[in-house]
Amino acid sequence: MIQLIRGFRDILPGEVELWQKIEREARELLERFGFREIRIPILEKTELFRRSIGEETDIVEKEMYTFADRGGEAVTMRPEATASIVRAYIQHKLYAPDPAKRLYTIGPMFRRERPQKGRYRQFTQIDAEILGVASPLADAELVFLLTSLLRRLAVEDVSAHVNSLGCAACRPSFRLALQEMLAAVSDRLCEDCSRRRVRNPLRVLDCKVPECREALAGAPSILEHLCGDCRRDFDLLRDALESLGVPYVVDPRLVRGLDYYTRATFEIQTGALGAQSAVAGGGRYDRLIAELGGPDLPATGFAIGFDRLAELAALNAPDLRPKPDLFLAALGEPARRAAFAWYCGLGERGVRVAMEFGEKSLKSQLKAADREGAAWVLMVGEDELARGSASLRDMRTKRQREIPLEGLVEKVAAMLCE
RNA sequence: GUGGGUGUAGCUCAGUUGGCAGAGCACCGGGUUGUGGCCCCGGUUGUCGUGGGUUCAAGUCCCACCACUCACCCCA
Numbered sequence: 368m369i370q371l372i373r374g375f376r377d378i379l380p381g382e383v384e385l386w387q388k389i390e391r392e393a394r395e396l397l398e399r400f401g402f403r404e405i406r407i408p409i410l411e412k413t414e415l416f417r418r419s420i421g422e423e424t425d426i427v428e429k430e431m432y433t434f435a436d437r438g439g440e441a442v443t444m445r446p447e448a449t450a451s452i453v454r455a456y457i458q459h460k461l462y463a464p465d466p467a468k469r470l471y472t473i474g475p476m477f478r479r480e481r482p483q484k485g486r487y488r489q490f491t492q493i494d495a496e497i498l499g500v501a502s503p504l505a506d507a508e509l510v511f512l513l514t515s516l517l518r519r520l521a522v523e524d525v526s527a528h529v530n531s532l533g534c535a536a537c538r539p540s541f542r543l544a545l546q547e548m549l550a551a552v553s554d555r556l557c558e559d560c561s562r563r564r565v566r567n568p569l570r571v572l573d574c575k576v577p578e579c580r581e582a583l584a585g586a587p588s589i590l591e592h593l594c595g596d597c598r599r600d601f602d603l604l605r606d607a608l609e610s611l612g613v614p615y616v617v618d619p620r621l622v623r624g625l626d627y628y629t630r631a632t633f634e635i636q637t638g639a640l641g642a643q644s645a646v647a648g649g650g651r652y653d654r655l656i657a658e659l660g661g662p663d664l665p666a667t668g669f670a671i672g673f674d675r676l677a678e679l680a681a682l683n684a685p686d687l688r689p690k691p692d693l694f695l696a697a698l699g700e701p702a703r704r705a706a707f708a709w710y711c712g713l714g715e716r717g718v719r720v721a722m723e724f725g726e727k728s729l730k731s732q733l734k735a736a737d738r739e740g741a742a743w744v745l746m747v748g749e750d751e752l753a754r755g756s757a758s759l760r761d762m763r764t765k766r767q768r769e770i771p772l773e774g775l776v777e778k779v780a781a782m783l784c785e
Numbered sequence: 786g787u788g789g790g791u792g793u794a795g796c797u798c799a800g801u802u803g804g805c806a807g808a809g810c811a812c813c814g815g816g817u818u819g820u821g822g823c824c825c826c827g828g829u830u831g832u833c834g835u836g837g838g839u840u841c842a843a844g845u846c847c848c849a850c851c852a853c854u855c856a857c858c859c860c861a
Contacts, residue, residue: 368832368834368835370834370851370852371852373851373852373853425858425859425860426859426860429786429859430859430860447861476861478859478860478861480786480858480859480860481786481787481857481858481859482853482854483853483854483855483856484854484855485861486859486860486861487861490861491861492861493861494861559858575857575858576857623860624859624860625860634860634861641855641856642855642856642857642858642859643859643860643861644860645860645861646861647861648860648861669861670861671861672860672861673861674861675861676861696819696820698819728814728819728820729819729820729821730817730819730820730821731813731814731821732820732821733819733820733821733822734821734822735821736821737821737822738821738822741821744820744821746819746820748819749819750819758820760820760821762821762822765820765821767820
């Protein structure tokens with residue numbers, strides 16, 4: 368038997384109803400705040416991701432699905448959405464005449480990692496970006512939208528973490544201070560951190576190896592090295608969150624794995640997904656638009672891990688299984704032909720219909736109707752055809768009434784659709 | 786990419802030192818010649834993850850692969 372590819376998965380009926388609900392809620396919320404949908408391709412030139420995400424990130428170094436297309440060009444299945452959105456923003460000059468744009472997209476991303484709970488090679492993200500807006504209020508809006516969406520989906524036990532990574536003015540001095548400090552404890556760092564120490568020292572901060580954490584006990588905090596502007600923006604973000612009543616924790620070690628982040632970064636974390644604690648994450652990327660060849664405009668955004676969110680939302684989700692309004696039970700071929708016509712007519716008029724097409728006993732048809740949760744069953748057999756009316760049974764009260772065959776579809780539709 | 790665990794019916798799982806592949810739930814039929822859920826009776830479920838090997842004999846032992854899972858790593 369041919370099975371699906373490792374790390375890929377099917378979302379089956381029963382689970383997909385919750386996915387539909389999450390998508391509906393997210394769209395509704397984002398669009399209420401002026402976000403417009405943008406649909407971007409799944410395949411992009413590899414160069415786009417190398418330049419935006421960063422050559423030395425794990426994503427680019429070892430996780431991308433990259434291959435040569437038939438013309439020989441290196442193409443990559445998108446590992447995230449921000450790069451493409453920024454590319455589209457620049458390419459279609461969406462920054463003119465007003466650079467402020469709120470955009471969102473929902474779709475699959477691809478990273479070739481070892482799969483485990485909450486981590487798949489194809490996973491879905493809800494991605495929202497506020498482009499062309501420098502104010503930290505935009506960051507506050509994004510964190511607020513995340514907590515609001517989680518609340519709407521009755522997700523519990525999550526916390527918002529925020530940090531600032533500084534900007535081109537203050538990050539270099541912090542980086543230098545950190546590098547000096549790391550050099551002094553280099554013999555106590557793990558293998559990975561020894562490598563990161565020189566190339567990407569900020570990433571040492573969120574290493575989970577206990578020895579590294581100990582060695583880093585006296586490490587400088589980025590927050591103490593922020594320049595005046597970054598400090599002011601970070602305070603404004605915190606003020607905004609506090610006045611909104613959004614609970615959060617300041618986490619100076621929240622570094623994140625993509626190179627393009629500047630200033631505000633944030634993450635929604637949970638303890639309910641094992642080792643995969645991040646449900647959503649994002650931050651500001653004020654240099655990216657310019658670095659990809661666009662105008663020098665700021666931007667900020669987030670990505671929600673749809674698969675992880677669905678898993679959390681499932682913990683408190685009601686039964687979303689679609690139930691038929693009406694089940695048509697027919698006995699014998701002439702009755703089945705009549706019932707089929709009603710089935711089609713009622714379905715077209717907005718009734719959720721179900722019907723057994725085979726020759727089954729009435730008992731087994733009622734059993735099926737009960738199993739599917741049908742509210743009503745319309746029964747028709749030789750008797751009903753002879754007397755010119757069908758029996759409509761209320762499955763909850765067990766009460767039945769006669770519906771004349773003449774004008775049955777209109778009558779039943781009017782009854783069930785009100 | 787590295788290490789540990791798991792894989793038997795649609796689902797949850799049992800299966801002894803290698804000796805006829807099982808239970809509960811679900812499903813189907815009957816009790817009720819045309820009325821669901823509860824009850825009673827009966828019945829069907831299977832390439833034992835896949836492919837090799839050892840053996841008179843493999844669900845059981847050995848090897849490889851695949852998938853799931855936990856941790857590392859990383860992030861959504």
